Amino acid sequence: MQYNVTVIGSGPGGYVAAIRAAQLGFKTAIIEKYNTLGGTCLNVGCIPSKALLDSSEHFANAKDHFAEHGIDIPAPKVNFGQMIKRKGDVVKANVDGIAYLMKKNKIDVHTGTGSFVDKNTIKITTADGKESTITTEKVIIATGSKPTPLPFAPFDKKRIISSTEALELKEIPKHLIVIGGGVIGMELGSVYARIGSKVTVVEFLDSLIPTMDSTMGKELARVAKKMGIETYLGHKVTAVESKGEEVLVKAEPKNGGNAIELKGDYCLVSIGRRPYTDGLGLDKVGIQTEKGQIPVDNHLRTSVDNIYAIGDVVRGAMLAHKAEEEGVFVAEQLAGQKPHVNYNLIPGVVYTWPEVASVGQTEDQLKQQGRAYKVGSFPYKALGRARASMDTDGLVKILADKATDEILGVHIIGARAADMIAAGVTAMEFRASAEDVARMSHAHPTYMEAVKEACLAATENRAIHM
Ligand code: FAD
Numbered sequence: 375m376q377y378n379v380t381v382i383g384s385g386p387g388g389y390v391a392a393i394r395a396a397q398l399g400f401k402t403a404i405i406e407k408y409n410t411l412g413g414t415c416l417n418v419g420c421i422p423s424k425a426l427l428d429s430s431e432h433f434a435n436a437k438d439h440f441a442e443h444g445i446d447i448p449a450p451k452v453n454f455g456q457m458i459k460r461k462g463d464v465v466k467a468n469v470d471g472i473a474y475l476m477k478k479n480k481i482d483v484h485t486g487t488g489s490f491v492d493k494n495t496i497k498i499t500t501a502d503g504k505e506s507t508i509t510t511e512k513v514i515i516a517t518g519s520k521p522t523p524l525p526f527a528p529f530d531k532k533r534i535i536s537s538t539e540a541l542e543l544k545e546i547p548k549h550l551i552v553i554g555g556g557v558i559g560m561e562l563g564s565v566y567a568r569i570g571s572k573v574t575v576v577e578f579l580d581s582l583i584p585t586m587d588s589t590m591g592k593e594l595a596r597v598a599k600k601m602g603i604e605t606y607l608g609h610k611v612t613a614v615e616s617k618g619e620e621v622l623v624k625a626e627p628k629n630g631g632n633a634i635e636l637k638g639d640y641c642l643v644s645i646g647r648r649p650y651t652d653g654l655g656l657d658k659v660g661i662q663t664e665k666g667q668i669p670v671d672n673h674l675r676t677s678v679d680n681i682y683a684i685g686d687v688v689r690g691a692m693l694a695h696k697a698e699e700e701g702v703f704v705a706e707q708l709a710g711q712k713p714h715v716n717y718n719l720i721p722g723v724v725y726t727w728p729e730v731a732s733v734g735q736t737e738d739q740l741k742q743q744g745r746a747y748k749v750g751s752f753p754y755k756a757l758g759r760a761r762a763s764m765d766t767d768g769l770v771k772i773l774a775d776k777a778t779d780e781i782l783g784v785h786i787i788g789a790r791a792a793d794m795i796a797a798g799v800t801a802m803e804f805r806a807s808a809e810d811v812a813r814m815s816h817a818h819p820t821y822m823e824a825v826k827e828a829c830l831a832a833t834e835n836r837a838i839h840m
């Protein structure tokens with residue numbers, strides 16, 4: 375078979391690139407080594423984790439909040455098997471949806487591992503060892519990432535587990551020890567804390583979700599405490615041992631102090647993900663990885679002129695929507711268009727409850743840049759809408775340029791922050807000032823009023839409801 379464009383990997387980067395390429399008239403193929411399409415995100419990432427987050431959140435509401443709303447029900451119980459089954463159904467509906475989209479866009483799907491023979495020839499090897507080759511003018515590598523293990527404690531996938539296993543457990547852990555208080559640790563830690571596990575998070579740095587604005591980490595630590603999640607910040611894990619049904623974790627404060635020993639039945643290692651290029655045969659085309667990533671230029675072109683790379687396998691945030699933007703970007707470039715990705719405005723979201731969502735610069739980044747800025751904050755507890763729903767934890771923090779008032783960062787921890795951050799992206803894409811947003815009418819009562827109020831606070835410290 376001969377193609378204009380071949381995409382290797384069917385995650386959000388790959389399948390979106392393939393659809394856009396097909397829309398633009400290219401004869402397109404996609405190669406995926408697993409039997410289902412959608413990559414990490416749909417199979418073992420974004421979608422299943424959100425399915426379990428939603429189920430566990432319903433349970434927590436029924437258990438802890440219904441009575442106060444005047445809804446009396448018998449004490450709810452978790453049917454964990456059903457929770458996992460529903461998650462599986464949600465994943466299936468989504469991955470089937472991608473198969474439908476491939477068919478609709480007349481994209482040829484090849485199941486098997488894709489590896490370079492040369493820069494225009496790709497070999498596809500199926501799980502049972504059958505080989506075939508296709509030729510192609512352009513290639514888009516979208517092979518994604520895999521969980522990073524601790525160097526001294528590889529995943530045994532039974533007791534020392536990654537997110538993949540944590541989404542598919544057969545029982546609710548009694549004590550889940552989470553190493554890494556980043557996005558996965560806090561999302562999956564929340565799931566299990568809500569449904570009855572004792573959860574302990576050991577984080578190397580001095581803050582949870584340390585890549586986000588430090589106010590978010592502090593507020594999330596407060597919320598985690600309320601949920602009963604125990605956290606050890608600034609702790610370096612020195613040993614993880616699994617013995618039968620037990621896992622022993624040792625850690626010591628990185629700045630000195632007493633070591634700790636934790637005993638649990640599962641240990642989730644969520645210390646980041648690494649780009650995945652195994653079996654791709656990059657050596658056949660002379661592409662060398664750097665720190666595991668495929669180096670690309672500003673056009674996402676690799677060192678070989680007809681080969682591009684996108685998503686988790688290249689530099690930048692490891693996020694589904696970043697991968698998608700890059701997929702569209704490459705396909706449109708191949709069609710001679712001049713697309714653009716604004717990397718400063720890729721939002722980041724943590725789907726805890728309350729959710730955390732950010733876009734633009736953090737306060738620390740502005741300090742490092744030596745940029746003069748203003749801060750406006752507004753707490754959820756001062757919002758009528760938040761009181762009505764009893765979601766009063768959280769705040770909105772707006773960072774704006776001191777001289778021009780242009781919004782430089784929007785950071786939200788609070789109910790529905792994940793959806794609200796889109797307003798921050800829009801405002802910043804149009805280079806709005808804090809006062810521009812402060813002067814727009816926001817429906818009452820909504821959580822978005824906190825954004826308006828924080829913008830008022832940033833403008834001239836003139837929030838109305840504080
Ligand atoms: P991937 O989705 O990793 O897809 C790569 C695909 O390539 C895989 O299917 C793989 O099998 C295939 N492949 C690899 N090598 C070959 C080969 N040689 N031949 C054929 N096929 C190959 N991001 C968000 O934005 N929001 C979230 O809520 C979110 N939640 C997450 C939750 C978890 C638990 C995890 C683990 C990740 C989450 N992410 C989230 C991150 C998101 O999943 C990734 O950023 C995204 O999937 C990256 O897309 P990609 O297309 O680059 O690669």
Ligand code: NAI
Binds near residue numbers: 556561
């Ligand atoms: P992460 O980078 O978010 O967090 C890893 C955490 O582990 C960091 O806080 C880091 O300081 C800490 N850490 C690193 N080494 C450690 C050690 N030895 N001991 C203790 N702590 C250590 O990575 P995570 O959570 O594994 O997720 C991987 C990627 O997947 C994320 O970067 C994100 O891009 C993506 N993801 C996105 C989600 C979303 O958008 N909602 C949800 C889940 C994952």
